[in-house]
Amino acid sequence: MKKTILTLAFLFVMGTLSFGQVNDSFMSNCLANTGDNTKYLKDFRVQLGKAIVPGELRYRANMSLWKNTRYRFTMCNEENSGGQLIITIKDDSHKLVLSSFDKKTGKLYSHIDFECRKSGIYQINYDFINGQQGSGVGFVSMIK
């Protein structure tokens, strides 16, 4: 009995540790992909189940973006995700400012640069393509 408990405890600890390591290396690999000419600013960790009906991007956050700043939005998804992580940004009047997914051509961008000319609070939206399940991270960096 003691052996079983010890084995279970060991497996639990190892499982937790290895998950932590995988997660950390995923984050650092993605951070390394943001480019040499950038500086880290913020990140959004996205974990979503499969959408019942694909539609509006489900992960939403607000972020202030400032005039005369060049931002880079980089998206990475973990291997077990059903699709690629995408981003859209809307301004305070809900007007679409940018999207990393071109619906017309089906083209996806893993990063997108934004030259901001209007300071304000923007709505940042993330989802996995076609409302798939997945986990990933969206990094926001400043371009030097």
Add this chain to the structure above:
Amino acid sequence: MKERLLVILLLVSLGFSCRNSKTKTSEFAFSKTDSIPASEAEKLSPEAIADISKNISSPLEIANLLQILQVPFSQDYLAGMTQNNNQSTDFDKALKLGILGADLGYLNMYEKTGSSLEVLSSIRKIAGEIEVGQFFDFETLKRLSKNKSNLDSLLFLSIDSYNKIDGYLRSNDRGQLSALMIIGVWIEGQYLATQVVKRFPNKMLSDRIGEQKIILNDLLLLISPYCNKNPEVASLCRDMQAIKDKYRDIRITYTPGDPISVEKDGGLTIKQTETSVVTMSEEQLTNIIETTRDIRDRLILNK
């Protein structure tokens, strides 16, 4: 004759409406009430508060702008180490934790690793005193500070530590300390920007100071639920309201325009053509500089 007049009038009115639609500007304004009622702030969901705290301007963006403008680094803007001061209450400690966080961001951006190690040790001391030291991986931060090639990892780890503290405090009924920490970060970033613009006047920087009007309401929303619960916080609320008052007549207008997409080397760049314009007089800027300095100096000296 009448018909001709009508046609002219119609053309003139059409001309006006077309011009209006192309150059229609809008303006950012505070809500009409002077202060935010605590009851309104208390209605905010934990998610909304988390969103606000993540949304507040990062001092890294101020430091980045200073670098773009080639403003030289100066130690004079920093708050100083904790051994020279005495943070007696949790209020002082949480605020100072925020202030030092902003200083750390400024030092890291300018890669002043020697000084950032000193700030780190002060942060470690204060974080331990309010029982959030576990969220800082000081050894890794120290190692990264010594290795200039890891700037991005250093920035990431520093900000991540602050985000974890913020989340932990809010989910453990210590939201007041989280709000104080965030206000500390903002005040120090604002102090840095205002002190630099005083020494190196620059339109881009003064615009950034003026644009802080956009997030002032959110800052007040964060602290409002605690304004009547503690005399120290009440005093800070009055200070924040004083800053807001200095911003009241600053105008931020928006000129519309559609974003332009440029595809280059497989990457996509979006250039915004919509712009924000700040209208702020020298006197208004001076008032903001002085009010910010008075409040920030009082806070770091615990007066």
